[in-house]
Amino acid sequence: MKRELKIFKIGGGIIDHESDLQEFLRLYSEISGPKILVHGGGKGASEMMKNLGIAPKMVNGRRITDAVALDLVTMFYAGKTNKQIVVALQSHGVNALGLSGADGNVIQAVKRPVREIDYGFVGDLSEASVNTNLIHQFLMLGLTPVFCPINHDGHGQLLNTNADTIAASVAKALSKQYAVALHFCFEKRGVLTDVADENSVITKINLADYAELKESGIIADGMLPKLENAFDALQFGVDKVIIEHALYINEELKTTLCLN
Amino acid sequence: MKRELKIFKIGGGIIDHESDLQEFLRLYSEISGPKILVHGGGKGASEMMKNLGIAPKMVNGRRITDAVALDLVTMFYAGKTNKQIVVALQSHGVNALGLSGADGNVIQAVKRPVREIDYGFVGDLSEASVNTNLIHQFLMLGLTPVFCPINHDGHGQLLNTNADTIAASVAKALSKQYAVALHFCFEKRGVLTDVADENSVITKINLADYAELKESGIIADGMLPKLENAFDALQFGVDKVIIEHALYINEELKTTLCLN
Numbered sequence: 001m002k003r004e005l006k007i008f009k010i011g012g013g014i015i016d017h018e019s020d021l022q023e024f025l026r027l028y029s030e031i032s033g034p035k036i037l038v039h040g041g042g043k044g045a046s047e048m049m050k051n052l053g054i055a056p057k058m059v060n061g062r063r064i065t066d067a068v069a070l071d072l073v074t075m076f077y078a079g080k081t082n083k084q085i086v087v088a089l090q091s092h093g094v095n096a097l098g099l100s101g102a103d104g105n106v107i108q109a110v111k112r113p114v115r116e117i118d119y120g121f122v123g124d125l126s127e128a129s130v131n132t133n134l135i136h137q138f139l140m141l142g143l144t145p146v147f148c149p150i151n152h153d154g155h156g157q158l159l160n161t162n163a164d165t166i167a168a169s170v171a172k173a174l175s176k177q178y179a180v181a182l183h184f185c186f187e188k189r190g191v192l193t194d195v196a197d198e199n200s201v202i203t204k205i206n207l208a209d210y211a212e213l214k215e216s217g218i219i220a221d222g223m224l225p226k227l228e229n230a231f232d233a234l235q236f237g238v239d240k241v242i243i244e245h246a247l248y249i250n251e252e253l254k255t256t257l258c259l260n
Numbered sequence: 261m262k263r264e265l266k267i268f269k270i271g272g273g274i275i276d277h278e279s280d281l282q283e284f285l286r287l288y289s290e291i292s293g294p295k296i297l298v299h300g301g302g303k304g305a306s307e308m309m310k311n312l313g314i315a316p317k318m319v320n321g322r323r324i325t326d327a328v329a330l331d332l333v334t335m336f337y338a339g340k341t342n343k344q345i346v347v348a349l350q351s352h353g354v355n356a357l358g359l360s361g362a363d364g365n366v367i368q369a370v371k372r373p374v375r376e377i378d379y380g381f382v383g384d385l386s387e388a389s390v391n392t393n394l395i396h397q398f399l400m401l402g403l404t405p406v407f408c409p410i411n412h413d414g415h416g417q418l419l420n421t422n423a424d425t426i427a428a429s430v431a432k433a434l435s436k437q438y439a440v441a442l443h444f445c446f447e448k449r450g451v452l453t454d455v456a457d458e459n460s461v462i463t464k465i466n467l468a469d470y471a472e473l474k475e476s477g478i479i480a481d482g483m484l485p486k487l488e489n490a491f492d493a494l495q496f497g498v499d500k501v502i503i504e505h506a507l508y509i510n511e512e513l514k515t516t517l518c519l520n
Contacts, residue, residue, distance in 0.1 A: 052311055071340060079339020080331060083410065083418060087362045091416035097364045102347045104357045104403055134401070141397055143364055150343065156351035158343060 005139070005178035006035040009167035013187045014246045015042035015081055022088060024185070024246045029092030031249070034139045034178070036170060037096070038147045039085060040163035045069070045076040057120070065120035065160045073160050074100075074150050082148040089144065097143040101151030102158065104138075106131045107166065109151040109159045123151045123159030125166065130173035164226070168233045175237035182238050184226065185246035190255030191227070193218055205257050207231060230257050265399070265438035266295040269427035273447045274506045275302035275341055282348060284445070284506045289352035291509070294399045294438070296430060297356070298407040299345060300423035305329075305336040317380070325380040325420045333420050334360075334410050342408040349404065357403040361411030362418065366391045367426065369411040369419045383411040383419030385426065390433035424486070428493045435497035442498050444486065445506035450515030451487070453478055465517050467491060490517050 008028060014020050028037065049056060049072055057064040065073070082098040089096035101107030101123070107130055109123025129151075138145050147170065149163040164184070171182040190201040191213075205213065210227060213219040219227060230241040234257065244254035268288060274280050288297065309316060309332055317324040325333070342358040349356035361367030361383070367390055369383025389411075398405050407430065409423040424444070431442040450461040451473075465473065470487060473479040479487060490501040494517065504514035 048312075052308075074343050075335035075339035077339070078343050079335035079337075083334050083338050083360055083362060086360070087412045087418050088416055090362055090365055090412060090414060095365055096362075098360070098362070100343055100346070100358070102343060102350050102356075102358070104401075105350055105355055137401055141364075141394065152347045152350060154350060156348055158347050 002177065002179040004033055005174060005180050006031060006033060006183065007038065007167055007171050007174075007180060008035065008183040008185060008249070009038045009040075009163060010185050010246055011040040011163060012042040014185065015039060016044075020247060021085070024249070025085060025088045026092060027247070027249050029089060029094045036135070036145045036147070037085065037089075038149075038163050038167040038170065039077075039081060040149055041073060041077050042081060044080065045072045048072060048076070059117050062117060062119070064118070065122050067121070070121040070158060070160060074158055077148040078150045082146060085146055089146070094144050095142055096146045097138060098146045098148065100148055100158075101129075101161070101166075104131065104134050105154070106134055106145075107147070107151045107161075107169070108154045109161055111153055111157065111159055121157065121159050123153065123161040125151075125161060125169040127173070130170055132173045132177065135170070135174065136177060164229060168229055171233050171238045172236040175239065179239045180237075181240050181242060182230070182233055183242045183244060183249065184230070185244055185249060187245065189245045189248060189253050190243050191219065191223060199253075201253050202255055203253070205255060207234075207259050210257075227257070231259075234259050262437065262439040264293055264441065265434060266291060266293060266441050266443065267298065267427055267431045267434075268295065268443040268445060268509070269298045269300075269423060270445050270506055271300040271423060272302040274445065275299060276304075280507060281345070284509070285345060285348045286352060287507070287509050289349060289354045296395070296399075296405045296407070297345065297349075298409075298423050298427040298430065299337075299341060300409055301333060301337050302341060304340065305332045308332060308336070319377050322377060322379070324378070325382050327381070330381040330418060330420060334418055337408040338410045342406060345406055349406070354404050355402055356406045357398060358406045358408065360408055360418070361389075361421070361426075364391065364394050365412075365414070366394055366405075367407070367411045367421075367429070368414045369421055371413055371417065371419055381417065381419050383413065383421040385411075385421060385429040387433070390430055392433045392437065395430070395434065396437060424489060428489055431493050431498045432496040435499065439499045440497075441500050441502060442490070442493055443502045443504060443509065444490070445504055445509060447505065449505045449508060449513050450503050451479065451483060459513075461513050462515055463513070465515060467494075467519050470517075487517070491519075494519050
């Protein structure tokens, strides 16, 4: 039997609210067994850019990570946010270890190829990106890896990667050794049948349910790519994917996705 | 016989010059055997503070690390500088692991007690501050720890610590298990008999020599606390302390300090 591993992902919606972040970290510290945390960015880097009078670079309405933006997101995500999380977890008795992909070469990304748009210093991940052996060693030492969304290409270039992608890639890669539960935490209690009703959580969705929910239009918009991502992870061997509210991870009401 | 361990410390003088930093890192990557790098800050944090229109807090002519300053130095030292170093070392084949003291609780500091001056969020270290077991485990995994000068108090507070102090504390703590050579790298070839003459390096100084050099006034000013620190480390079990130019670490000309 594979040992259980819990991977949690939190995003800007929590990170931008200090008291919410602290409450999540308190709850997260109560989760037993080996665990990993992946965090996204927040508004901090953009706000500092504005305060410094630097306009974000946009192409066709899309934000580009140029050298200046990369510098700032590295400072914010790998410096401020990552250490803020690590220091809080340490105070709750969790032996957190903050990591970018460059640290220990745990995640090696590839700069996104230029097609219609040059996204700049954005890192794409593949199956081979994750150094599962070193992450396993860290877990064996009782450490809780805390990943920021900054990776590298192995040739001296830092790259910015979407945190959902990092969480899913780490989950998929580690599913060979562990029974992985991947938790996407956000500001809703799960997948809702009625977005206006927080209590309309669909508690379990399998692949067949998903097809129906998509067909009927109950799952639409921003939830679609989230669930595509989730079912992709399941098909690659992740045990289950949970979609839940970051401030209620200790409660029963949430959506669990599985293949069957 | 204890295994050798080389601990290098670099400061702002190198960090502030991108090409010097890159050259140092290239040379450092050629150093064989287990090694650790400790880096200080640089002017970046102060410059960004200025650009943001924030005046540094000063008391009696001394700079105070208040909450705003701590935020910025954490971003710069733990984010930008630390990752810049890690990513470059990775590109040279060194499996660098960037660390603040909070990561894995490797260094736990104590906020400097308020006496005449409240220095703010500054962390002092003691003998018990360094988690030698975890650093040893990292070294056994073939990792090269890269310490930034940010620590924590274990109760959720980040603290800023002098990088020389971190290097000396880590060296002293690990000297129980390793034959530690502690390298202080700066912009001179070593301790000079004539500051104007780069070739006047005193290649070896023991405790008796040190007393004489101090007495005669040959060693004075800024070099005094550096050497006090160095001899303190030697008395605590560090094998040798080397004072050398960061860009000539691969050359013979340098100052080696030892007790006898």
